[in-house]
Amino acid sequence: MIKEIRPTVFVVDDDAAVRDSLRMLLKSVGLPVEVFESGQEFLDAERDDRPGCLVLDIRMPGMSGLELQGKLNERHSILPIIFITGHGDVPMAVEAMQAGAVDFIQKPFRDQDLLDRINQALEKDAGSRRMLAERNMIRKRLESLTPREREVLDLVVAGKANKVIAGDLNLSQRTVEIHRARVMEKMEAHSLAHLVRMVLEVERAEE
Amino acid sequence: MFDDRQPHAAAAGDGAGPSRSSQAELEFRSLLDAAVDAIIVIDHRGRVEQFSLAAERIFGYRAEEVVGCNVDMLMPAPYHAEHDSYIERYNETGEARIIGIGREVRARRKDGTIFPCELAVGQVAQAAPPRFIGFIRDITLRKQAEERLRRSEAELRLAQELANLGNYVIHLDHSEPDYYSPQLHRILGIASMDDAVPLTTLLRLWVHPGDREKLDEAVADLQSTQASCDVEYRIVRTDGVTRHLHHIAQITRDTQGHPLRHVGTIHDVTDRRQGEDEARQLQERLTHFSRLSTMGEMAAGLAHEINQPLSAITMYAQACQRFMRSPNREDDDVMAALEQISAQALRAGEVIRRLRNFVKNREVKREPVDCNRLLDDLRTLAETDARLHNVRLRIEAEPGLPTVYADPIQLQQVVLNLVRNAIDAMSDVPETQREVVLSTHRLPEGEIEVVVADHGSGLAPEATEHLFNPFFTTKAGGTGLGLAISRSIVRAHGGRLWHTPNERMGARFHFTLPVSPAPEGE
Numbered sequence: 001m002i003k004e005i006r007p008t009v010f011v012v013d014d015d016a017a018v019r020d021s022l023r024m025l026l027k028s029v030g031l032p033v034e035v036f037e038s039g040q041e042f043l044d045a046e047r048d049d050r051p052g053c054l055v056l057d058i059r060m061p062g063m064s065g066l067e068l069q070g071k072l073n074e075r076h077s078i079l080p081i082i083f084i085t086g087h088g089d090v091p092m093a094v095e096a097m098q099a100g101a102v103d104f105i106q107k108p109f110r111d112q113d114l115l116d117r118i119n120q121a122l123e124k125d126a127g128s129r130r131m132l133a134e135r136n137m138i139r140k141r142l143e144s145l146t147p148r149e150r151e152v153l154d155l156v157v158a159g160k161a162n163k164v165i166a167g168d169l170n171l172s173q174r175t176v177e178i179h180r181a182r183v184m185e186k187m188e189a190h191s192l193a194h195l196v197r198m199v200l201e202v203e204r205a206e207e
Numbered sequence: 208m209f210d211d212r213q214p215h216a217a218a219a220g221d222g223a224g225p226s227r228s229s230q231a232e233l234e235f236r237s238l239l240d241a242a243v244d245a246i247i248v249i250d251h252r253g254r255v256e257q258f259s260l261a262a263e264r265i266f267g268y269r270a271e272e273v274v275g276c277n278v279d280m281l282m283p284a285p286y287h288a289e290h291d292s293y294i295e296r297y298n299e300t301g302e303a304r305i306i307g308i309g310r311e312v313r314a315r316r317k318d319g320t321i322f323p324c325e326l327a328v329g330q331v332a333q334a335a336p337p338r339f340i341g342f343i344r345d346i347t348l349r350k351q352a353e354e355r356l357r358r359s360e361a362e363l364r365l366a367q368e369l370a371n372l373g374n375y376v377i378h379l380d381h382s383e384p385d386y387y388s389p390q391l392h393r394i395l396g397i398a399s400m401d402d403a404v405p406l407t408t409l410l411r412l413w414v415h416p417g418d419r420e421k422l423d424e425a426v427a428d429l430q431s432t433q434a435s436c437d438v439e440y441r442i443v444r445t446d447g448v449t450r451h452l453h454h455i456a457q458i459t460r461d462t463q464g465h466p467l468r469h470v471g472t473i474h475d476v477t478d479r480r481q482g483e484d485e486a487r488q489l490q491e492r493l494t495h496f497s498r499l500s501t502m503g504e505m506a507a508g509l510a511h512e513i514n515q516p517l518s519a520i521t522m523y524a525q526a527c528q529r530f531m532r533s534p535n536r537e538d539d540d541v542m543a544a545l546e547q548i549s550a551q552a553l554r555a556g557e558v559i560r561r562l563r564n565f566v567k568n569r570e571v572k573r574e575p576v577d578c579n580r581l582l583d584d585l586r587t588l589a590e591t592d593a594r595l596h597n598v599r600l601r602i603e604a605e606p607g608l609p610t611v612y613a614d615p616i617q618l619q620q621v622v623l624n625l626v627r628n629a630i631d632a633m634s635d636v637p638e639t640q641r642e643v644v645l646s647t648h649r650l651p652e653g654e655i656e657v658v659v660a661d662h663g664s665g666l667a668p669e670a671t672e673h674l675f676n677p678f679f680t681t682k683a684g685g686t687g688l689g690l691a692i693s694r695s696i697v698r699a700h701g702g703r704l705w706h707t708p709n710e711r712m713g714a715r716f717h718f719t720l721p722v723s724p725a726p727e728g729e
Contacts, residue, residue, distance in 0.1 A: 014594075015515050017551050021522035024544050028529035059511070061599040064638055086511045108518040111525035 007122050008032040008052035012042045012068065014060040022055060025111055039068030048077035051129055053121035058083045058092050066092060069099050078128050080121035135205050138198045141187045152179040157199050245343040249278045251336040253294050265345045267317035283315045298337065314343065323350045364389060371475040375406060379466040394475045396444040415441035415449065434458045451480040495568050497692045498620050502566050508591035512558050516551035523548045561587055565616060575610035575723050576618060578647045578655050585619045589626045597638045598630050603646040611655050612723035617696045624689040625659040625716045632663025632714065654719040662713040666706065
């Protein structure tokens with residue numbers, strides 16, 4: 001099981017006042033918040049695998065917001081990013097969205113607009129993390145199967161009847177039934193449909 | 208007797224004892240010859256009867272060459288031709304044009320030269336037909352002196368007119384009437400000096416309010432033991448015209464120290480000053496225009512710079528509202544947020560204040576400037592642009608620098624211009640390498656050096672040639688004035704502006720400023 005960590009809002013902004021006011025605002029609504037004054041500081045802190053979201057200033061000296069986004073993508077981080085843009089930064093915001101940012105918001109903004117975007121980002125993050133957790137769980141279950149059980153599983157998912165499987169694997173039908181029951185048990189599948197969905201889910205992610 | 212052609216022989220005696228008449232004649236002759244003025248006696252037809260020693264000296268004729276001849280031989284044209292008719296007319300009408308009057312005429316010497324003389328003519332009493340005595344005084348020397356004086360006066364007047372220079376002499380002891388040259392009247396725009404209003408009073412009445420203090424100081428100097436002044440000031444004449452005057456004056460005193468004379472010259476330097484003013488104003492307008500256009504180019508960055516504190520203020524205020532509504536609120540958070548709100552409002556105001564200072568059209572004012580503080584003050588404006596282009600700005604200040612005597616806004620303009628050039632030079636460089644380093648150094652020659660270094664593409668050789676030419680630019684939206692104006696500002700401050708390649712890559716722009724002289728007592 002994954003350790004339960006409260007989702008945190010990570011803020012990266014080089015402007016001390018903007019950074020601190022964001023921290024204060026998020027604190028006022030009871031959201032855990034961590035602030036960083038540069039992209040490098042955030043990368044060094046290795047928070048990108050934590051649940052939460054990233055509120056990122058698009059313009060910063062040294063490493064810009066877009067550069068940090070690129071580095072996080074290289075690390076396969078799934079942390080949703082909300083960009084804070086200034087006046088006239090639309091082309092950069094478009095670039096950020098194309099690179100996978102969930103949203104952007106232009107300064108100055110109403111607190112509720114930012115909080116709404118943060119909540120959406122946190123939900124998205126939670127959803128992604130649930131999905132990832134489930135995939136990991138399925139993979140672990142798949143790894144617990146014996147090679148023979150895995151063969152049986154693949155043929156079951158392919159929609160073959162026990163009799164056909166027995167023929168293909170040169171086993172008795174009774175032996176196939178026992179393997180199949182073991183597969184259902186190890187995979188914690190409620191039904192054949194459930195089993196198929198789990199296997200397809202993992203295969204799709206690995207494509 | 209008067210027909211005698213040998214008066215000298217007669218005067219010297221002819222051996223016979225003198226008769227009564229010859230005695231009188233001798234006395235008369237002695238009288239003639241003793242006179243300093245030439246004396247010539249003529250008869251009614253104009254023929255010379257007597258020609259005195261002085262006449263011989265003045266005209267260069269011997270008496271025997273002249274006596275019996277017509278006196279007109281001693282006259283140049285037109286008298287020469289007309290003299291006979293003068294005499295005839297007098298003989299007929301008795302109307303004298305000259306007798307008993309005397310006047311200045313011109314006469315001719317034996318060698319043909321003409322000279323000025325004063326002629327007085329008398330008629331010999333009870334002589335019939337009438338005879339005339341002429342007294343002639345050679346006034347060549349006097350005339351020459353008069354002419355020289357007249358000419359030198361004319362030359363002085365012309366010189367004063369050309370130079371627009373007037374002079375005056377005021378006799379403080381009232382020993383002589385005061386003198387004011389004609390050009391002085393013209394400069395002051397008056398027909399004549401009013402004796403009731405002394406010159407200094409008049410000038411103090413007319414002086415431009417901005418220069419009153421200066422004039423008062425000069426007048427105080429003049430009346431003090433120094434007894435001289437050299438001052439430039441403006442006056443507004445009664446006709447409303449403003450003139451720039453350069454006034455040099457001196458008071459001379461007697462041995463007891465009592466003032467005798469106040470002499471001075473007043474030079475109208477309006478045209479020169481106005482020319483200088485116009486050139487300076489043009490330069491200042493150009494400099495100001497360049498600052499305005501710089502700010503125009505930086506508008507996006509400045510909007511961002513003001514947006515930052517406004518965003519922070521908004522968020523702090525909204526956080527406060529939430530804290531206040533929260534049942535378990537912490538007042539420390541509210542206080543911290545409120546403090547930040549006022550700090551950020553000041554920050555936004557400061558950006559606007561610096562911006563306004565920078566673009567304000569103002570008089571150039573020099574003062575002692577600490578270059579390190581100047582860079583610090585400039586940081587807000589410079590970082591505006593740096594942030595917009597993801598450039599880091601680093602300041603490496605050498606501590607404890609002496610001040611320079613400069614106009615701080617113009618210096619900021621120079622530095623900002625160099626920083627913006629440096630930022631633009633790095634647009635093709637990866638973001639992590641974009642850095643501008645501003646540094647200050649003290650040079651051994653009593654100068655402060657400011658260096659702006661970048662890691663950009665450096666300067667192309669063909670660009671360095673025209674770098675400081677006005678309107679030369681490598682930028683699409685550039686005016687091409689930045690560097691030209693920066694260099695003229697630095698030069699006006701007695702410094703130099705140049706560039707060198709940066710180590711590895713990029714360019715370094717340097718400028719120097721002389722250290723301001725140490726205050727007295729240090």
